[in-house]
Structures are given as structure tokens and as C-alpha cells.
Amino acid sequence: MKCDICGNREAxxxxxxxxxxxxxxxxxxxxxxxxxGAEMEEHFGLSDLLAGLADLGAGIEPDLSDKxxxxxxxxxxxxxxxVGRLGCGECYxxxxxxxxxxxxxxxxxxxxxxxxxxxxxxxxxxxxxxxxLRVRMEKAIQFEEFExxxxxxxxxxxxxxxxxxxx
Numbered sequence: 452m453k454c455d456i457c458g459n460r461e462a463x464x465x466x467x468x469x470x471x472x473x474x475x476x477x478x479x480x481x482x483x484x485x486x487x488g489a490e491m492e493e494h495f496g497l498s499d500l501l502a503g504l505a506d507l508g509a510g511i512e513p514d515l516s517d518k519x520x521x522x523x524x525x526x527x528x529x530x531x532x533x534v535g536r537l538g539c540g541e542c543y544x545x546x547x548x549x550x551x552x553x554x555x556x557x558x559x560x561x562x563x564x565x566x567x568x569x570x571x572x573x574x575x576x577x578x579x580x581x582x583x584l585r586v587r588m589e590k591a592i593q594f595e596e597f598e599x600x601x602x603x604x605x606x607x608x609x610x611x612x613x614x615x616x617x618x
Contacts, residue, residue, distance in 0.1 A: 454480035456487065521545040581610055 452462045460480035467476050479487065520527050526538030528546050537543065543550065584607050591600035 452478050454478065454483050456480075456483040519546060519549070581607060584610070 454460050454462045455478050457480060460482065462478035463481050464479040464484040465476070466479075467474065518527075521538055521542045522545065523541035524538035526542055526545075528549050531537055531542070531546065537546070584603050588600050588603035588607065591597070591603060
């Protein structure tokens with residue numbers, strides 16, 4: 452899909468806004484998205500949305516908005532609520548307690564698990580199974596349960612061979 456503004460480059464930023472049952476979609480390339488950054492924010496109001504969602508939890512516990520600061524950039528949670536953006540990557544750790552409920556409301560989960568292409572379902576499942584088996588095998592070795600570790604090793608080899616043969 453081509454960029455809605457320049458029409459030349461591939462669109463990598465896709466925004467959808469629904470207001471009063473009216474859908475507005477905007478597809479932009481990375482360069483046009485950077486140029487239109489402030490204008491897009493005004494139109495789509497991401498900062499306002501995040502700030503508003505952050506206020507939904509207000510009053511549940513004493514407001515520590517100005518007391519908790521990011522050690523790296525000095526940003527406070529109150530600053531985040533005003534601006535709708537964090538100051539740096541370290542802010543996620545500094546405001547972890549306050550951000551967890553907000554992220555859970557936005558994403559319906561407190562942990563990112565990613566997306567899996569439909570065509571890769573079986574392979575990804577096998578990969579996750581292999582990872583789980585390896586972890587279990589390491590724990591078995593750690594607890595000197597060598598018989599269990601050997602069974603897990605054999606199962607891992609079986610799955611790896613299956614993966615190599617494309618089955």
C-alpha cells in the first residue's frame with residue numbers, strides 16, 4: 452500500500468480513528484509520518500488518549516505522580532499524564548507500577564506476546580515447545596534428575612529432526 456501523502460513510498464504507519472461511527476484511516480510512509488508527526492497527533496490525539504486512560508485509575512491509591520521520578524531523565528508520572536509520552540526508555544521501569552494497569556486496559560494484557568503469521572502456526576508452536584523442553588531439561592539437570600533430563604533431551608532431538616525434515 453502506498454503512502455496517502457507522497458504516493459511514492461510504501462506505507463508503514465497505519466492509523467485508524469473512529470469518532471461518532473465515522474472511520475478515518477491514514478496510511479503513511481515513515482518519512483511523511485515524521486514530517487506530519489505533530490499534525491497527526493493533533494488529529495488523532497494519541498497523547499490525549501493515553502493521558503485520559505492514565506487518569507482512569509486516579510484515586511485508587513494515593514497520588515504519587517510528582518514523587519516518583521525516572522532516574523535517567525527526571526520525568527515524573529505527572530509529566531506523563533500531561534504530555535501523554537514517556538521521557539525515555541527507563542521511564543517504563545521507573546513507572547512500572549503505574550503503567551501496568553494502563554497497559555492492561557489498552558492491550559487487555561500486561562505482557563506482549565507478539566503476533567504469529569497464520570502460515571507459521573505449526574513451526575512457531577514447535578519452536579515454543581522446544582524452548583519449553585530445553586528449560587525443563589536445564590532444570591532437571593540442575594536438580595540432578597538425569598533420567599528425566601535424558602527423556603527431555605531425546606524429545607528435543609526428535610522435534611529438531613522433525614523440523615529438519617520439514618514434517
